[in-house]
Amino acid sequence: MLIYKIVPQALWRATEALGEFHGAPVDLADGYIHFSTAIQVRDTAAKHFAGKRDLLLVSVEAERLGDALKWEPSRGGDLFPHLYTPLQFGDVMRVDALPLRDDGTHDFEGLTP
Numbered sequence: 001m002l003i004y005k006i007v008p009q010a011l012w013r014a015t016e017a018l019g020e021f022h023g024a025p026v027d028l029a030d031g032y033i034h035f036s037t038a039i040q041v042r043d044t045a046a047k048h049f050a051g052k053r054d055l056l057l058v059s060v061e062a063e064r065l066g067d068a069l070k071w072e073p074s075r076g077g078d079l080f081p082h083l084y085t086p087l088q089f090g091d092v093m094r095v096d097a098l099p100l101r102d103d104g105t106h107d108f109e110g111l112t113p
Contacts, residue, residue: 001037001061001062001063002038002059002061002062002093003035003036003037003059003060003081004035004036004037004038004041004044004057004058005033005035005036005057005058005060005087006036006041006044006045006049006055006056006057006058006098007021007024007055007056007058008024008052008054008055008056009054009055009056010054011024012056012058012095016089019089019090020086020087020088021033021058021086021087021089022087023086023087026048031084032070032082032084033082033083033086034080034082035060035069035080035081035082035083036080036081037081040078040080041108042106042108043075045098045105045106045108046105046106047075049106050104050105051100052100053100055100055106056096056097056098057094057095057097057098057108058087058092058095059093059094059095059096060087060091060092060093061091061093062081064091065083065085065091068083068084068085069081069082069083069084070082070083070084
């Protein structure tokens with residue numbers, strides 16, 4: 001099962017030399033990296049990234065993350081994947097641009113979710 005992380009491109013590119021991603025400021029504050037499922041990722045984009053450009057959609061195979069990935073209740077009681085360790089770039093399946101449409105929503109067409 002693929003899970004997804006929406007990341008500002010500049011932040012992701014700044015961490016590439018490290019070979020691992022420790023998270024965005026919200027992740028660091030919460031103590032885990034927030035992910036979304038394919039069903040959840042569009043709502044995550046609308047709620048937390050509305051109107052923002054230069055984003056990436058990072059796709060990760062959940063099973064590769066082992067016991068560090070926990071499924072915990074969040075919005076509306078839905079279970080969201082939370083990673084309690086840095087994300088190793090070797091576990092990343094794809095990184096795609098997440099374009100912004102003229103109406104301010106993100107265009108997931110043609111992307112994995």
